[in-house]
Amino acid sequence: MSDCMMHNRTFRRTLHRTTARSIAAAGLTVAVGLMPAIASASVSSASAISASAIRDGHDHVILAPHVLMPDGSLADDMAVHVVDGAIKQIGSMKDFADHPNATRLPDGAVLSPGLIDLAASVGVRGANSSTTEVLDPNPSVVEAFDPHAPGVRAALEAGITAVMIIPGPNGLVDGATATVRTAPEDDGSADVLNAEGAMMFSMGSAALATANGPTSRAGAMQLLRSTMRNMDKNDGSRMSRVMGGDMPAVLVADAPEDVSAMLRLMDRQGVVPTIYAPNAAVEVAAEVAEYEGAAIVGPLGFRSGDRLLMGADALDAAGVPIAFAGGLPNNSPDQLRMTAAIAVRAGVDPDAARRGLTSTAARIAGVEDTIGSIAVGHAADFTIFSGDPLRMDSRVLEVHVRGHRVHAASH
Amino acid sequence: MSHVMKSAMVCRGSARTAIARRALRFRSRTAGFVAVAAMAMATVGLARPASAQIGEMFGGRATVLTNATVMTPDGPIENANVVIRRGAIASITTDEPQVRGRTQVVDASGLVITPGLIDVHGTLGLTGNGGGGPRNRASDAFDRYDTDAIERAWRGGVTMVYIPARGGSISGTGAVMKLGSSVQEVDAGNALCIDLDSGASSLARLGRVQSIRQQFKQAIEYRESREIYADEQLPEYEKKLAEQVEARKKKEAEEGADGEKKDSAALVAGDEDLQPTPRRRRGGRPGAPPAAGRGGGGGGGGEAEEARKPREPRANRAADVLLRAIDREIPVRIVAHRSADILNAIALGEEFGLRVVIEGGHEAGLVADALAAADVSVVMGPAPTASPYGGPRFLRFDPHAPAALAAAGVDTVIGSGVGGATPYLLMNAQLVASHAPSVNPLNAVTVDAARFLGLPDHGAIRRGGAADLVLWSGDPHDPGSSVVAVMIDGRTVFGTLPE
Numbered sequence: 021m022s023d024c025m026m027h028n029r030t031f032r033r034t035l036h037r038t039t040a041r042s043i044a045a046a047g048l049t050v051a052v053g054l055m056p057a058i059a060s061a062s063v064s065s066a067s068a069i070s071a072s073a074i075r076d077g078h079d080h081v082i083l084a085p086h087v088l089m090p091d092g093s094l095a096d097d098m099a100v101h102v103v104d105g106a107i108k109q110i111g112s113m114k115d116f117a118d119h120p121n122a123t124r125l126p127d128g129a130v131l132s133p134g135l136i137d138l139a140a141s142v143g144v145r146g147a148n149s150s151t152t153e154v155l156d157p158n159p160s161v162v163e164a165f166d167p168h169a170p171g172v173r174a175a176l177e178a179g180i181t182a183v184m185i186i187p188g189p190n191g192l193v194d195g196a197t198a199t200v201r202t203a204p205e206d207d208g209s210a211d212v213l214n215a216e217g218a219m220m221f222s223m224g225s226a227a228l229a230t231a232n233g234p235t236s237r238a239g240a241m242q243l244l245r246s247t248m249r250n251m252d253k254n255d256g257s258r259m260s261r262v263m264g265g266d267m268p269a270v271l272v273a274d275a276p277e278d279v280s281a282m283l284r285l286m287d288r289q290g291v292v293p294t295i296y297a298p299n300a301a302v303e304v305a306a307e308v309a310e311y312e313g314a315a316i317v318g319p320l321g322f323r324s325g326d327r328l329l330m331g332a333d334a335l336d337a338a339g340v341p342i343a344f345a346g347g348l349p350n351n352s353p354d355q356l357r358m359t360a361a362i363a364v365r366a367g368v369d370p371d372a373a374r375r376g377l378t379s380t381a382a383r384i385a386g387v388e389d390t391i392g393s394i395a396v397g398h399a400a401d402f403t404i405f406s407g408d409p410l411r412m413d414s415r416v417l418e419v420h421v422r423g424h425r426v427h428a429a430s431h
Numbered sequence: 432m433s434h435v436m437k438s439a440m441v442c443r444g445s446a447r448t449a450i451a452r453r454a455l456r457f458r459s460r461t462a463g464f465v466a467v468a469a470m471a472m473a474t475v476g477l478a479r480p481a482s483a484q485i486g487e488m489f490g491g492r493a494t495v496l497t498n499a500t501v502m503t504p505d506g507p508i509e510n511a512n513v514v515i516r517r518g519a520i521a522s523i524t525t526d527e528p529q530v531r532g533r534t535q536v537v538d539a540s541g542l543v544i545t546p547g548l549i550d551v552h553g554t555l556g557l558t559g560n561g562g563g564g565p566r567n568r569a570s571d572a573f574d575r576y577d578t579d580a581i582e583r584a585w586r587g588g589v590t591m592v593y594i595p596a597r598g599g600s601i602s603g604t605g606a607v608m609k610l611g612s613s614v615q616e617v618d619a620g621n622a623l624c625i626d627l628d629s630g631a632s633s634l635a636r637l638g639r640v641q642s643i644r645q646q647f648k649q650a651i652e653y654r655e656s657r658e659i660y661a662d663e664q665l666p667e668y669e670k671k672l673a674e675q676v677e678a679r680k681k682k683e684a685e686e687g688a689d690g691e692k693k694d695s696a697a698l699v700a701g702d703e704d705l706q707p708t709p710r711r712r713r714g715g716r717p718g719a720p721p722a723a724g725r726g727g728g729g730g731g732g733g734e735a736e737e738a739r740k741p742r743e744p745r746a747n748r749a750a751d752v753l754l755r756a757i758d759r760e761i762p763v764r765i766v767a768h769r770s771a772d773i774l775n776a777i778a779l780g781e782e783f784g785l786r787v788v789i790e791g792g793h794e795a796g797l798v799a800d801a802l803a804a805a806d807v808s809v810v811m812g813p814a815p816t817a818s819p820y821g822g823p824r825f826l827r828f829d830p831h832a833p834a835a836l837a838a839a840g841v842d843t844v845i846g847s848g849v850g851g852a853t854p855y856l857l858m859n860a861q862l863v864a865s866h867a868p869s870v871n872p873l874n875a876v877t878v879d880a881a882r883f884l885g886l887p888d889h890g891a892i893r894r895g896g897a898a899d900l901v902l903w904s905g906d907p908h909d910p911g912s913s914v915v916a917v918m919i920d921g922r923t924v925f926g927t928l929p930e
Contacts, residue, residue, distance in 0.1 A: 322817060322852035322859065352830065354816035354862060361858060364910040411908050413861035413872050 079103050080423075081122035082402075083113045084131035090379045090393040092371030094408065100131060102400040105423035110396060125404060129417060132374075132409055133392050134181025134401035136199075136381035137346045137356045138316050160215055161187040162198035167210045171349035176202040177427050178353030179403035179416040180346070182213060182392075184385040186270070187220055195220060196258065197270060199385040201401070203421040211421075217386040218268040219258060221293065223278035241281055248289060262291060268386060269293035270316070276303040283311050294384050296345070301331030309338035314384055317376070318359035319347035320366075333367035342372065343381035354412075361410050370410055377409065399423075492533040493521065494921065496928075499539035499902070502546075504878045504891055513544060515898040518920035522894055537928045542915060545873065545907055546892050547590025547899035549880035552790060552810045552846025553853045555580050555592045556608075563599020565646075565749040568619060570594070570606035575614040580851065584610055585917045585925040587854030588901040591617065593846070593884055595764065595790070596624040600639045601646055604752060605764060607884055609899075611919040621884060623756040625765045625779075627772040628791065640775050647783050650753035656744045664741035671738035762786040764810065768793040777805045791848070796832030799839035808883070809841055812848020814862040833867035844883045845875045857907055872908065902928070 080102055087098040087110075099116035101109040116122055125131065165185060166172075175183065181202055187195040197218045201211035223240065248263055261267040269286065271293040273279045279297050283304075286293055295301075295308050296316040308315055317332045335342050344363070346356030360373045368376075382392025391401050400423035407414035419427040494515045501511040501523060512528040514521040530536055556574045573594055574580075584592065590610050596603030602624040607617040625643060630636050756763050763785045765776040773789055780787030789795060792809045795802060802809065816830045829835075836843050845860045847853045860872035881890025888897050898921040905912035916926035 322813060322847070322855045352816035354814075354830070354865075358817065358858075358862070361910040362855075365855075365858075370909075370911045408909070410910055411861065412858050412910075413864040413908060415865045415868065 079121060081116045081119040082131060083116065083122055083124040084129065084404075085125060085127055086130040086408075087394055088130055088132040088374055088378065088409070090375070090395055092373070092375035092379070094130060094374075098131070100394060100400075100402075102423045105400050107394065107396055107398050107400055110394065126406070126417075128407050130405045130408060130414070131394070132179075132403050132405055133378040133382075133394055133398075134403050134419065134421065135179050135356060135377045135409070136182045136184065136343070136385060136392055137175065137180050137348055137353075138184045138186075138343055138381055138384060160196060160198065161185050162200065162210070162212055162215045165198065165200055165210050165212075167200070167202075167204040168208070171353075172202050175348055175353045176419055177416065178356070179405065179409070179419060180348075180353055180356060181401045181403065181419065181421055182382075182385070182387070183348065184217060184381075186272075193219065193221055193259075196267075197385070199387050201421060203426045213387045213390055214385065216258070216267065218270045218294065218384070219262045221269055221271045221282065223271065223273040223275075223282060237278060237281065241285060244285060248285075263289045265290055268384070270384070271295050271297070273297040274299055276300040279304045280307060283307060283313070287311060298328050298331055302327060302334045305331070305334035305338040305340060308335065309340050314341045314343070314380065316345050316384065317342045317363055318345040319351050319355050320359040320362040321351075321355065322362075324362065329362070329366035332363040336363075336368040336372050341375070341380045341383070342368070343376045343384050344373075357409055358412065361412055364410055373410055492535060493531070494535045494537065494928075495528045495530060496537045496539045496544060496900075496902070497528060499541075500543045501892055502543060502873060502907075503893070504874055507543075511544075513892065513900070515900075515918070515921045518898055518922070519888075520892060520894055520896050520898050523892060535928075538930060539902060539928075541904075542929075543903045543906060543912070544892065545588065545901050545903065546877045546890055546896075547901055547917065547919065548588045548856050548876045549591045549593075549884065549886075549890055550584075550589050550846050550853050550856050550876070551593050551844050551880045551883055552812050552848055553589075553592040553594060553856075554848075554851060555584055555594065555853045556614075557594055557597075563597070563602045565601050565603060565623070565752040567596050567598060567603025568606065569596040569603060569624070570608065570616050570619045572596075573606070573608055573614070580853075581610050581614070582925065583854045586914050587856055588903070588907060588914050588917070589853050589856055590899045590901070590917060590919055591886075591889065592853060593621060595622075595766075597626065599626070600643050601625055601753070604761070607886070609919065610924075612922070612924045617886065618884070620752075620755075620761060622761050622788070623752060623763045625763060625776075627765055627767045627776055628769075629766075636772065640779070643779065644782070646749075647753055647757065647779075650747075650750035650757065651783075653744065653747055653750045654754055660741060660743055668738050668741055675738055756785055757783050759784065759786050762788050764788045764790045766790045770794040770797045773798050774801060777801060777807055780807065781805065793832070794829075795841070796829050796835040799835045799841055802836070802841045803839045807841070809836060809843045810883075811843055811845045811863065813852060814845075814859055814866070816866070817859060817862050830866050833863045833870065837867050837869045843870075844879055845870070845872075846880075858910070861908060902926070 082100045082102065084098050084100065086094045086096055087100065089095050097113040099111050099113050099119075099122070100107060101111070101116065101119070113124075162185065182199055183202060184197050184199045186197050196216040197220060198212060199214040199217050201213060203211060205211045223237070247259065258267060262269050269291055271279070271282050271286075273282065273295070274297065276297075279295055279300050282293065283295075292311050292313045294314045294316060295304070297304065298317065301308075301315060301317070305315075315335045317335065320328060320332070332342065342363075344356055344359045346353065346359055348355075356377065360377055363376075364370050364373045372380075379388065379393045382388040382390075385392075389398070391399050394402075400420060402418075402420040403409075403416060404418040404420075405414045406417055415429060416427070417429050418425055496513045496515070498510050498512065501508045501513060503523075508523065508525065511523055511525050513523050514528060528536075556577045557569070557572050584590075591607060592610065593605055593607050595605040604620040605622045605624050606619045607621050609615045609617045627636065627639060630639060755761050763780065765779070765787060767773045767776045767789050768791045773792060773795060776787055776789055779785065787805070788808045788810055789802070790810045791812055793815065795809050811833065815832055833843065845863055847856045847859055852859065856876050857872060860870070860875045863875075864870040864872045878890040881887070888895070889899060890896075892900065898918055900918045901907075902915040902917075903912050904915055914926060916928050917924050918928075
């Protein structure tokens, strides 16, 4: 019991540990600052952009004027050494300037981990969860993902190198999320980073409206409670792994009461779900913080109402780690960064927002050891922006996956 | 009368005198003040907007914003001082500012100052769409008491908005509104608004284009009929009338003092002072219903027939508006998204010689060359990738459209578009720039927007320009920067100036 509680409550502690590790490896003090100086003038010329073509391969070094660090800050004049598709070393630019295969990015450019879009259904053909089974933990949405579907390539070109696909929300429990890269494997198959990310729970109106299951919140809570009570915690099933703390949970809900009820219920099992409740966030932010949960925010657009904006601000102000959903494929891939930018406009701390596009998103998707951070040992999945990715006039210059350049901007 | 009462009366009397004397002094001082104020108002009233007049009367001292980063169309000036006097920018200097006694000095170090942002395509404050028709005015539909929306616009740094007229196919005239503490119409008839987009079926759209062409044709016919009236019919009638007067005079002279005939024509004919004078003044403005009478006048009768005064074509204000567009006095902003509608809009412009601007133009990228060849501008609303349907599933929204337009040389201006996105005006321009690097987002929503709307004194921080300024806590391109204060015509309308 105690170790599963520890597992779930060390969310933020693990994040900090990873950061500390990478900083120690880099052997330098990271300057935690805000935006870089206004320096995008030189980047808008075409010649500067084409000069950024990195000689990728087995062993190369990227010299970056700015790097987006795991803590969300932008560090200046860094070098990242990539070997066989993974990050081998991180250091300062001057230490690596003489490397035979080193390329310097243009002035003002930011080397970022490839962005991660949560709660997407891009590339998934057809319905991806059951509409008849209300408590269906077993489906794997990854089996419905097609890496060649329209929109997946557009996401890649917008700098999104991985998406977390969510099933449902059609029932109380809809199955597991899956995290996939937007670039296919060499053989054309889907590059699945995590086939079983988190278990999806839903207390939305869709879940309570099925003809086969509970039609009230009380009924839903009772169903879940009895399922958990009667479950054999060690039978290896998904539900038991969730309740045992080995598999994270994501809760989609609309009303604050639903969020509160689920947080209380799951806390008895030592489970802290990630909350995806845009409309309820402003009211439950403090409670989510108490339980040390994380939250998914978005999609946000120019027409988003105050409630959604205040929700994002309230979560961040309460200290809840947040990550962003861009709403692919119904929304354009730009909507992910727009969500982050609009959240910052609404009051979210810029460093927290940059984490929300990268390291926190990876954590929620269950792939934090592989992608989402520029840290030793992580995959070399990068997006090179012409400036701070929170600025909407920053453009994608290049996208790298597993150390190989998969996209370069044409203009 | 008792002794007490008498003395009371005397006291009252003297008190009354004292009061009267004081009153007289006060009145004369007040009168003097009022006279001076009236004179000031008169001199100031010559060419100043109302808010600047008030600013001068009650806050007439100069203001200096010191040590800020000032954004000009050519780039930033560091550690600059902006002097504001009488609602206008008096100077921008990096030297020590000359500070006279009553000048308000503001320490703006660390802040960034931009011109007030201008939204060339906003729906801020618009309530309903007023039924359409050329006489419809967007400024009449503007809710100047929607203080929430106006404050949100200020938080986005926006100080001026063009609002379109909507409703029907020819929707009316759009207006430019300045968002001062009391909203002003800067230009109530800035553009003619035409909508080719609403209406689902192709047949409906076809009918719409025909109806619009018909209305323009009728406006031209109306002007022609007024010209015919003024240039042909009226002079003909007057000539005929004069001839008849002559004839009657001769007849009377022959008949002697026979003339008891009192019909009005004779009366008129008999008095030289009442010679009909050309009524050019009344017929000065073109405007009349299309089927205006080619009446009266030269109806082929013989000289014996009485001249009948031709009926003047009635004034038609709707046609007047259309004629201003035909005479290229105002541009015509046509809402069109589908490439076919855009091409129809271009054709409309060529047929009637209109200054066409495409509003929206989601598929403009597909017909960029046609737009460039016809010298038609495009006003973009939300960037293609910001639209609610901007996802890859919706093929009409091409993120490369802004770059294609720029490459073809189409003049493109960026507004916030429909849906109350005015507070995000700059962010929208930045989003367009991310797909079209030749776009400078801040210039697009300041100096370029002002030029497009025909407002030479706005949109840039330069000597003599209106003091519409926004003070930001940092680089406005960074979403973490916020608006510290907004000044319009030199008065702070939002936020507080730092001491």
